[in-house]
Amino acid sequence: MKSSSSKFLFTVLVVTLVCAALQMLWNQQAPEHYRLQNGYVLLAIFSVSITLIHLFLVSSAKGEPQAFVRKYMASTVFKFMFYILLLIVLLLFSSDNKTILILHYLFYYAVFTVLEVGFLYVELQKMKK
Numbered sequence: 787m788k789s790s791s792s793k794f795l796f797t798v799l800v801v802t803l804v805c806a807a808l809q810m811l812w813n814q815q816a817p818e819h820y821r822l823q824n825g826y827v828l829l830a831i832f833s834v835s836i837t838l839i840h841l842f843l844v845s846s847a848k849g850e851p852q853a854f855v856r857k858y859m860a861s862t863v864f865k866f867m868f869y870i871l872l873l874i875v876l877l878l879f880s881s882d883n884k885t886i887l888i889l890h891y892l893f894y895y896a897v898f899t900v901l902e903v904g905f906l907y908v909e910l911q912k913m914k915k
Contacts, residue, residue, distance in 0.1 A: 844909055
């Protein structure tokens, strides 16, 4: 169990570093109007939130299956509401290009959601056996 958590944390770290490198490349290569200065904050929030949620869900999967389903649904709803609130706050208070902000947000959301769900699925399959 400990090795799967460390594997997940290592993968999140690698994906975060790759995304940070892509963000840096984007900010260097894109025209001034398309640069996103808040991209690193967005990236940090996504990586920390999926790490915390994944560790919470893996620890709650050890108990009763019905309790896990309730916790999974609740965490998904709260995560989605938090992400929408984050997007609204960034759109209201950021001076960056709004279209580019939304595109980066959707990219990070897709990457980290696939990562979280994939690792959670594999972990649940291991617990099933």
